[in-house]
Amino acid sequence: MAAGIRDKVAILGMGCSKFGERWDASPEDLMVEAYNEAMADAGIVPEQLDAAWFSTHMDDVGTGRGGTPMGIALRLPDIGVTRVENFCAGGSEAIRAAAYAVAAGACDIAIALGVEKLKDTGYGGLPVATVGTYIPQWYPNAVAPANFAQLASAYRSKHGVDAALLKRAIAHVSVKSHANGAKNPKAHFQKAVSEETVLHAPIIAEPLGLFDCAGVSDGAAAVIVTTPEIARRLGKRDLVTFKALQIVTSNGWELQSNQWDGSYVHTARVAARRAYAEAGITKPREQVSMTEVHDCFSITELVTMEDLGLSDVGGAVHDVLDGVFDADGRIPCQIDGGLKCFGHPIGASGIRMLYEMYLQLQGRAGPRQLSNPTIGLTHNLGGQPSQNVCSVSIVGLEGA
Numbered sequence: 001m002a003a004g005i006r007d008k009v010a011i012l013g014m015g016c017s018k019f020g021e022r023w024d025a026s027p028e029d030l031m032v033e034a035y036n037e038a039m040a041d042a043g044i045v046p047e048q049l050d051a052a053w054f055s056t057h058m059d060d061v062g063t064g065r066g067g068t069p070m071g072i073a074l075r076l077p078d079i080g081v082t083r084v085e086n087f088c089a090g091g092s093e094a095i096r097a098a099a100y101a102v103a104a105g106a107c108d109i110a111i112a113l114g115v116e117k118l119k120d121t122g123y124g125g126l127p128v129a130t131v132g133t134y135i136p137q138w139y140p141n142a143v144a145p146a147n148f149a150q151l152a153s154a155y156r157s158k159h160g161v162d163a164a165l166l167k168r169a170i171a172h173v174s175v176k177s178h179a180n181g182a183k184n185p186k187a188h189f190q191k192a193v194s195e196e197t198v199l200h201a202p203i204i205a206e207p208l209g210l211f212d213c214a215g216v217s218d219g220a221a222a223v224i225v226t227t228p229e230i231a232r233r234l235g236k237r238d239l240v241t242f243k244a245l246q247i248v249t250s251n252g253w254e255l256q257s258n259q260w261d262g263s264y265v266h267t268a269r270v271a272a273r274r275a276y277a278e279a280g281i282t283k284p285r286e287q288v289s290m291t292e293v294h295d296c297f298s299i300t301e302l303v304t305m306e307d308l309g310l311s312d313v314g315g316a317v318h319d320v321l322d323g324v325f326d327a328d329g330r331i332p333c334q335i336d337g338g339l340k341c342f343g344h345p346i347g348a349s350g351i352r353m354l355y356e357m358y359l360q361l362q363g364r365a366g367p368r369q370l371s372n373p374t375i376g377l378t379h380n381l382g383g384q385p386s387q388n389v390c391s392v393s394i395v396g397l398e399g400a
């Protein structure tokens with residue numbers, strides 16, 4: 001296995017717009033919001049940027065194609081801007097490109113920015129036509145809630161979990177994320193909800209109700225990366241560095257064999273294994289301080305705890321109900337509210353997850369601050385359980 005990027009890339013600055021129903025803001029406005037904060041945090045001028053990667057998924061009409069929407073919106077100084085698109089993992093894909101460019105020595109300082117203006121597209125809810133349908137990516141008459149609801153039924157059946165018990169466990173996931181999101185002024189939904197409310201909400205796709213679903217949101221997030229040496233030369237202290245960054249993309253195995261039973265996400269298990277190896281983590285339950293995972297639906301978060309090895313296979317229901325992943329639990333998850341409450345503007349989400357890990361590691365998370373986290377993990381999933389792109393990144397304080 002290659003040596004990887006452990007401690008070769010540091011975060012110089014980050015920014016994130018307010019997420020939510022941003023009817024008043026254009027994609028350019030959202031980009032500028034995230035970019036200005038990231039540049040001020042990094043303490044650099046645009047001419048110090050060597051290259052940029054731009055993640056946006058759905059909205060070719062409102063945001064535009066290629067790298068030009070970002071280059072023009074931010075008046076970048078004649079540098080290469082490359083658009084990347086990899087479903088909901090596009091933000092992590094942009095981070096990977098910028099981090100690899102720095103680790104390779106091709107750039108001193110690079111920026112990755114993701115944006116999505118989803119509300120204008122009408123995305124979410126009932127099935128919508130898919131443009132340019134390519135047969136292996138055809139989701140027959142299904143939308144994301146339906147695809148991920150199947151994860152719940154397969155999980156129930158595989159582990160013999162009573163339907164009411166699983167419903168209560170996934171309700172706990174959402175109650176926890178709403179409690180966390182209520183403390184976050186940038187989150188889309190900023191209100192706590194009770195277990196009763198979640199359990200009795202309208203069903204979107206059984207067993208997932210309204211509060212089991214991520215929000216459909218507008219937003220942008222940005223990260224500026226460099227080497228630890230340059231960061232120090234620029235006066236940065238308490239560096240947050242990448243320990244690992246792995247992306248695994250389905251190759252058709254899940255759909256084309258009878259070995260996959262639909263109760264877990266294969267790519268997440270592989271990405272987690274590789275990320276732990278790259279980061280030198282041998283006991284994730286003891287070494288990972290906190291996570292931001294791709295809770296597109298509450299069931300995804302529960303299953304992901306097993307796929308990341310943070311719960312035993314078949315054990316996440318009890319860990320969730322025991323509060324292991326609550327803000328005051330052993331391995332807090334979605335401290336910023338997660339996709340559930342912070343919202344899910346597709347191209348920005350992977351970078352938004354990193355933003356919270358960065359703030360927490362630097363002790364800058366305000367009322368959400370955890371005590372002394374050292375290692376943060378982000379898990380960013382694009383697609384559906386049977387065919388997807390999964391990223392697992394691990395960041396931490398330098399030397400941790």
Ligand SMILES: CC(=O)SCCNC(=O)CCNC(=O)[C@H](O)C(C)(C)COP(=O)(O)OP(=O)(O)OC[C@H]1O[C@@H](n2cnc3c(N)ncnc32)[C@H](O)[C@@H]1OP(=O)(O)O
Pocket residue numbers: 088123124125126144145189204210211213214215216296340344381382383384
């Ligand atoms: C790999 C992946 O990431 S796949 C995931 C991709 N993302 C998704 O699939 C998004 C999933 N979520 C959704 O599709 C939508 O949020 C839905 C279908 C659950 C609800 O959408 P709609 O029914 O259109 O809701 P609408 O926008 O009309 O809002 C109705 C009310 O519910 C609230 N609401 C909407 N969505 C949510 C949500 N996810 N959680 C909590 N409240 C919500 C709104 O704030 C509004 O409240 P109000 O009446 O007090 O103002």
